[in-house]
Amino acid sequence: MDRPPALEGGAAARCAVALLDGLSALGVECRLLCPQGSPEAPTPPGRLPVEMVRMPERTLARSRRDRLLRPLGRLRSAPFAERLRTLAREADVVHFVEAEAAAGIELVDRPALVQLHCLTRRDPRVWNPLRASGRQSIELLRGELRARRRTRWLLVNSPHVAAALRAAKVNADVTVAPLALEPSHYLPRATLDSELAGLIGWA
Numbered sequence: 652m653d654r655p656p657a658l659e660g661g662a663a664a665r666c667a668v669a670l671l672d673g674l675s676a677l678g679v680e681c682r683l684l685c686p687q688g689s690p691e692a693p694t695p696p697g698r699l700p701v702e703m704v705r706m707p708e709r710t711l712a713r714s715r716r717d718r719l720l721r722p723l724g725r726l727r728s729a730p731f732a733e734r735l736r737t738l739a740r741e742a743d744v745v746h747f748v749e750a751e752a753a754a755g756i757e758l759v760d761r762p763a764l765v766q767l768h769c770l771t772r773r774d775p776r777v778w779n780p781l782r783a784s785g786r787q788s789i790e791l792l793r794g795e796l797r798a799r800r801r802t803r804w805l806l807v808n809s810p811h812v813a814a815a816l817r818a819a820k821v822n823a824d825v826t827v828a829p830l831a832l833e834p835s836h837y838l839p840r841a842t843l844d845s846e847l848a849g850l851i852g853w854a
Contacts, residue, residue, distance in 0.1 A: 652685040653726065653751035655703055657693035658836050663749065663768055664693070669831040671699050684738055685752075686731060702738075704731045718786070723751040723794030732758055746806075750791065753798035764804035768830075770812055771795055799823065 654660065656667035667683070674681050687703040688694075695701040706725065709717070717724055726732070732755060739745050739759035746764055747753040753765040771792040779785035799805065799816070805823045807813045808830045816825050 652683055652748040655685050655688050655692065655695050655701060656683065656699060657695055659693040662830070665832060666830045667748065668696065668699065668836070669833045671701075672833060673831065675700075682738060682742075684731075684735060686726065702734070704734055706731060718790050721754070722790040722797070724754045726752060727754050727758065731755075735759065747798075747802075750794035750798045753802065754794065756798070756801050762804075763802065764806050765798045765802040766806040766808075767795065767798070767812065768808055770815055772815070 652663075652667060654664055656671065657664045658668055659665075671681065671683060681700060683699065683701045685701065685703055687705045695703075706728075709725075721727065726735070735755050736758050739761050742759075742761050744762050744764065745756075745759045746766065747756055748766045749768065750765075756763050756765065771788050780789060799819075799821050802823050805816060805821065805825045806828055807816065807825060808828060810827055813825050813827045816823075
């Protein structure tokens with residue numbers, strides 16, 4: 652995974668907590684490897700089998716070069732790559748969450764699947780390379796295309812994403828598995844007269 656799972660994190664980080672809890676409840680032994688976040692980032696619950704790897708800082712020039720030559724390829728570098736290889740030797744299946752993590756799929760010699768939460772092509776900003784958000788979207792798109800070419804199994808969380816991948820005739824088996832959250836970790840639903848509202852959605 653390209654970020655630590657956390658109850659206070661983004662959608663992918665929160666759903667990863669529910670995934671790990673669910674697998675554990677079913678008796679599936681699993682371990683999650685991810686780069687260490689910033690000191691201000693939410694931390695994973697202590698009960699989860701999470702190992703975080705501290706990644707070296709990259710210079711601005713190195714970041715720009717990698718964006719051109721190895722889009723979303725940060726996790727193919729040491730020390731993360733070495734630890735991924737070691738843990739993969741003990742695994743039956745390696746599950747890569749999101750396109751950045753999937754950059755390491757060629758480093759493992761076990762059956763592997765890639766989970767994609769969304770597709771960059773659904774975002775019109777991808778075609779504006781003059782803006783920082785556009786350049787980031789182009790990098791995401793290149794990383795997604797690489798992941799789609801190199802995996803045999805794709806796991807997606809939306810039938811819309813699955814339909815787009817099947818229409819693109821990807822050479823992978825596409826399976827839909829809706830995202831899951833554990834409601835007990837969060838505050839009760841707001842009443843209709845509340846001034847606060849929350850929304851969890853998919854596209």
